[in-house]
Amino acid sequence: xxxxxxxxxxxxxxxxxxxxxxxxxxxxxxxxxxxxxxxxxxxxxxxxxxxxxxxxxxxxxxxxxxxxxxxxxxxxxxxxxxxxxxxxxxxxxxxxxxxxxxxxxxxxxxxxxxxxxxxxxxxxxxxxxxxxxxxxxxxxxxxxxxxxxxxxxxxxxxxxxxxxxxxxxxxxxxxxxxxxxxxxxxxxxxxxxxxxxxxxxxxxxxxxxxxxxxxxxxxxxxxxxxxxxxxxxxxxxxxxxxxxxxxxxxxxxxxxxxxxxxxxxxxxxxxxxxxxxxxxxxxxxxxxxxxxxxxxxxxxxxxxxxxxxxxxxxxxxxxxxxxxxxxxxxxxxxxxxxxxxxxxxxxxxxxxxxxxxxxxxxxxxxxxxxxxxxxxxxxxxxxxxxxxxxxxxxxxxxxxxxxxxxxxxxxxxxxxxxxxxxxxxxxxxxxxxxxxxxxxxxxxxxxxxxxxxxxxxxxxxxxxxxxxxxxxxxxxxxxxxxxxxxxxxxxxxxxxxxxxxxxxxxxxxxxxxxxxxxxxxxxxxxxxxxxxxxxxxxxxxxxxxxxxxxxxxxxxxxxxxxxxxxxxxxxxxxxxxxxxxxxxxxxxxxxxxxxxxxxxxxxxxxxxxxxxxx
Ligand SMILES: Nc1ncnc2c1ncn2[C@@H]1O[C@H](COP(=O)(O)OP(=O)(O)OP(=O)(O)O)[C@@H](O)[C@H]1O
Numbered sequence: 354x355x356x357x358x359x360x361x362x363x364x365x366x367x368x369x370x371x372x373x374x375x376x377x378x379x380x381x382x383x384x385x386x387x388x389x390x391x392x393x394x395x396x397x398x399x400x401x402x403x404x405x406x407x408x409x410x411x412x413x414x415x416x417x418x419x420x421x422x423x424x425x426x427x428x429x430x431x432x433x434x435x436x437x438x439x440x441x442x443x444x445x446x447x448x449x450x451x452x453x454x455x456x457x458x459x460x461x462x463x464x465x466x467x468x469x470x471x472x473x474x475x476x477x478x479x480x481x482x483x484x485x486x487x488x489x490x491x492x493x494x495x496x497x498x499x500x501x502x503x504x505x506x507x508x509x510x511x512x513x514x515x516x517x518x519x520x521x522x523x524x525x526x527x528x529x530x531x532x533x534x535x536x537x538x539x540x541x542x543x544x545x546x547x548x549x550x551x552x553x554x555x556x557x558x559x560x561x562x563x564x565x566x567x568x569x570x571x572x573x574x575x576x577x578x579x580x581x582x583x584x585x586x587x588x589x590x591x592x593x594x595x596x597x598x599x600x601x602x603x604x605x606x607x608x609x610x611x612x613x614x615x616x617x618x619x620x621x622x623x624x625x626x627x628x629x630x631x632x633x634x635x636x637x638x639x640x641x642x643x644x645x646x647x648x649x650x651x652x653x654x655x656x657x658x659x660x661x662x663x664x665x666x667x668x669x670x671x672x673x674x675x676x677x678x679x680x681x682x683x684x685x686x687x688x689x690x691x692x693x694x695x696x697x698x699x700x701x702x703x704x705x706x707x708x709x710x711x712x713x714x715x716x717x718x719x720x721x722x723x724x725x726x727x728x729x730x731x732x733x734x735x736x737x738x739x740x741x742x743x744x745x746x747x748x749x750x751x752x753x754x755x756x757x758x759x760x761x762x763x764x765x766x767x768x769x770x771x772x773x774x775x776x777x778x779x780x781x782x783x784x785x786x787x788x789x790x791x792x793x794x795x796x797x798x799x800x801x802x803x804x805x806x807x808x809x810x811x812x813x814x815x816x817x818x819x820x821x822x823x824x825x826x827x828x829x830x831x832x833x834x835x836x837x838x839x840x841x842x843x844x845x846x847x848x849x850x851x852x853x854x855x856x857x858x859x860x861x862x863x864x865x866x867x868x869x870x871x872x873x874x875x876x877x878x879x880x881x882x883x884x885x886x887x888x889x890x891x892x893x894x895x896x897x898x899x900x901x902x903x904x905x906x907x908x909x910x911x912x913x914x915x916x917x918x919x920x921x922x923x924x925x926x927x928x929x930x931x932x933x934x935x936x937x938x939x940x941x942x943x944x945x946x947x948x949x950x951x952x953x954x955x956x957x958x959x960x961x962x963x964x965x966x967x
Contacts, residue, residue, distance in 0.1 A: 381406070383455050386417055386464065396899060397892075398460070402467060415452065418463040421895060422456075433461065440534050443509065446857040447502030449522055449531040468522035468529055473578070477518055481585045489613050492582045493647045498528045499575060500644065501861050504635035506533050507568045514566060516574035517555045518581055527854045553594060553952060554587040558602045558627050569629035572638075576606075576624030583609050583617075588625070592944055593937075594951035596930050602627075616643035639865050652862040655855045893960050897953065904949045908941065916940055916950050924954060 381387060386403040393400050398420035404413045437454035444450070450466035470476075473495075480487060499521065506513070511534040513520075522529045553561075557573035560566045580588035588607050591597035606625035609618040620643060623633040638644060905913045916937065923933050937944035 382417065382457055382462070386415070388417070389414075392416065396896060403464075405464075414467045414469075416465045416467045418465065419457075420461045420463070420892075422459065422461045422892065436534065436537060437463070440511075443506070443511075443533075444857075445502050445505045445861065446854040447498045447528055447530060447861075448506065448533055449529040451533075451535075463535065465531065466524075466529065468524040468531075470523035470525065472519050472531075473521040473523065473528065473582070474518040476523060477581060477585050486585070486612065487582055489617060492579070492613070493617065493644075494526075494651055495528050495582065496579055497639075497644060497648050497651060497862075498858065499530065499578070500635050500639050501858070501865065502528075502530050502533075503571060503575060504639055504865070505861070506530075507571070507635055512537075512566065512568060513571050513574070515552060515555070516571055516578060517552045518578055519552075521578065524854065527858065553597050554589060556601065557629070559629050561598050561602055567629060568634060569632045572624050572632055572635060573629075575635075576621055579617075579621050579624065580607060580609070583613050583621075592934055592948075593930070594948055594955060595924075595933075597948075599930075614643075620644070645866065648862050648866060652859050652866070655859045655862075659855050659859075893956075893963070897956050897960065900949060900953050900956065904953065908946060908950075912941060913950065916947050917954070920947065920950055921954055924951075 382403070385405055385407040387406060389402040389404055391399060392402050395418075398418055401417045401419065403415050403417045405415050406413070408415070433454070437451070440451040441453055449468070452464040452466070454461065454463045456462070477487075503513070503516075513530065513533050514536040515532060516530070520531045522531055555574040555577045557566075557570040560570050577588040580586075584607075589597055589600040589604065591600055606622060606627075609621055620633075620638060620641060624638070626632040633641075639648070908916065919936060919940065920933070923936070928936075934944050937947050941947060
């Protein structure tokens with residue numbers, strides 16, 4: 354029984370069960386997310402629009418994907434959290450931002466960016482309904498963004514496994530691929546992820562014939578999306594699950610209609626090559642002449658759009674200057690980066706240590722300055738108060754007492770604090786200030802504080818430590834690059850809001866266009882095959898259960914059971930597609946409605962096999 358139904362029975366305690374459960378929208382999830390409304394239901398869980406009350410204004414709308422997981426084992430949770438941590442560190446304008454994930458009341462929750470313009474599937478449906486086509490310029494613009502996003506993820510060894518129009522979102526005409534890397538995170542085992550998350554129409558021949566899944570399989574799916582953008586229909590259609598599978602594995606790849614250029618069609622053919630070894634990669638596709646030429650013009654278009662936005666209602670010169678400054682900062686960063694890359698690992702490590710020391714010294718100096726100012730203020734106050742006391746004493750004390758007060762200064766504390774001819778007030782103030790100094794151990798003088806840190810901290814790094822650190826050099830370099838990307842992305846998105854995506858896209862296009870044209874160093878790293886991995890049968894079962902419920906609802910309990918029993922036997926007897934279609938048309942009005950029953954049987958078979966093999 355899925356969680357949602359269980360939850361509906363106890364509305365007062367759950368915010369995640371339906372649109373109406375939390376009418377006041379007052380229940381906080383994970384202490385920061387307020388449900389605004391339900392967006393839809395997917396094959397794994399339900400999607401909600403939420404308000405992140407801890408986010409900055411203007412950045413509050415996010416999406417919560419709630420996936421019922423039942424009793425996940427602790428090791429499954431740990432693995433999911435590690436994967437989630439990795440995904441949250443990725444930043445690309447064409448990749449739907451994955452913020453975080455957590456477990457809440459037996460549900461695995463994922464928080465992502467919200468795309469108000471819905472998904473590509475909806476967009477294509479609108480075109481179909483209006484009887485119109487997408488212009489090639491629009492198709493190419495989206496395709497380039499998709500290739501950039503896929504290339505970025507493949508370089509980081511992350512596969513999608515379920516690329517389809519429904520997983521591509523639109524935000525102010527920028528496309529964003531959702532659920533990248535999420536299938537493995539949910540399924541625990543990547544093999545099982547391919548089987549249970551892939552959508553048949555987009556699955557590659559090698560994935561369907563169980564010959565493995567790699568980066569090229571994602572490219573096949575992207576080819577299917579390209580075809581769909583041009584023809585508003587699936588690249589491989591069929592009346593039932595098996596006929597679609599047969600067309601993908603054995604049939605001819607379709608061509609684009611003549612209203613699209615031969616170059617775009619050639620690219621499609623390269624993406625739909627049956628043999629994954631001969632199929633194009635995202636990096637190769639991005640280096641093709643057709644894509645490069647279009648990328649140049651899209652880059653100029655995006656650059657001028659951001660410039661225009663900033664100039665509307667503002668000073669054009671200022672925007673030009675801002676743009677030039679941005680470019681300069683970008684170039685300086687690249688230049689500095691190039692210089693750093695020329696250094697030996699040891700030099701780079703020293704530079705890093707110096708930079709870290711500089712930063713700490715700067716902070717200490719700032720702290721010392723603040724303390725210094727604070728002490729000066731307190732000294733002035735004390736002097737002032739003492740002066741008042743002395744004045745009062747002068748009026749009230751006896752003559753002898755006055756003599757002690759005025760002519761016998763207190764013994765100096767030490768040469769440092771007493772001062773050459775310190776007055777009584779100075780001495781008392783010094784005495785009172787001293788405990789502060791001893792307490793913090795930070796020299797009062799800002800310059801001394803700076804030197805103090807270098808003496809104390811920097812030299813304490815031994816050569817052995819340096820050697821050890823050198824081993825981590827590559828990891829740190831990768832981290833640096835990823836930090837740079839994140840900083841660039843954060844700067845773009847925080848400074849320019851929606852424009853940030855355009856700016857970031859231009860930045861990524863420039864990187865691809867400026868990269869070595871021979872392709873050296875641009876090779877995509879094949880995603881690392883994971884070990885056998887445990888099989889998250891809970892997720893697979895939950896996926897099957899949800900599918901069964903959805904089909905039963907559509908066909909009705911009785912019809913579903915009849916179709917299910919018939920298809921199971923027919924598949925076992927290997928009946929021909931024609932016989933199956935005829936038999937199904939006697940049971941239901943539209944045999945195509947049984948597509949998912951077929952798929953369900955396939956899933957059940959796969960799960961049984963996986964369990965037997967695990
Ligand atoms: N980040 C998002 N921004 C806006 N709408 C979203 C977002 N994520 C999902 N949706 C919407 O929520 C609904 C369900 O989405 P979800 O991705 O779970 O299901 P799906 O794509 O239909 O199926 P599957 O689970 O097989 O991918 C869809 O209508 C989708 O457009």
